[in-house]
Amino acid sequence: MRKIDDVIDEYTGLSRAVLEYTRVTKRIVDSAKDSGFSVRSWEPLAELVAVDEFERVGNFKEVMNWEQYTDFLTNWASSSEWEGVFKRVTETPGLVFLELEERSSVGEFSNVVNSLAAFEFDEAGKIRHIDVYLQMAMPEAGMLASYEGVGIQE
Template sequence: MGLQLESRDGRLRGGVSHLGYPSAVATRHHDLVDVPNFVRVGTFKEVQNWSEYTEFLTGWASSAEWDCSFKRITEAAGIVFLELEERSRIGEFRSVVNSVSIYEFTADARIRRVEVYLQMELPSSG
């Protein structure tokens, strides 16, 4: 079983019961992703290919609780901008961020690139 998402009132909730990396995540979405050419640029400008991204996502998803609210989805000429408010918890650490993910698509409508940008409050010093 892979990453589960359910929609309620414009919100998504993510959970993982058993991902079984790499087969459940990495091979399940080949029809949606240009796997040989896929690039993800993360919030720290780290660059990952499909295999590295699915390994990262599997590790994160198996230890985190996550949900979000949609703000806006915009599409223009092979690019989709997804704006969310994301809420996550890993152990006792809680986070609320605004995110923008930019998806670039191939001519045959598969994802070839994702860039992720975050906006968050300054941490309290205390």
């Protein structure tokens, strides 16, 4: 298991920026239970983002601008524990793909998902767009029956 802090020094450029974004997110989520936590707590993350043109498309195809995203993050982080375990990062001009195993818990509920996030950058090297894709276990084993027609069996 490799944490972001274990690998960040191996990378430069936009890949390093994405890893820093993830590391800052982890630090803020960890501090979210402290008094005084608010939307303003995300300002260190905003330093890496083109906030005026930012757009995030989430795992349910929901689209958020920076203000909406930080509102969402604030509500989520204040009741969650989160960790991203590094799997792989791939960089192409203006675009970085980050693969993590994400572990999160909210109260009694916890889950582990594989995520791939595509980070698009502007000319200044700021994150302007993120697309999020997830793989997760089926919520109930019996649900696999609905996939029998495509060759998936329990």
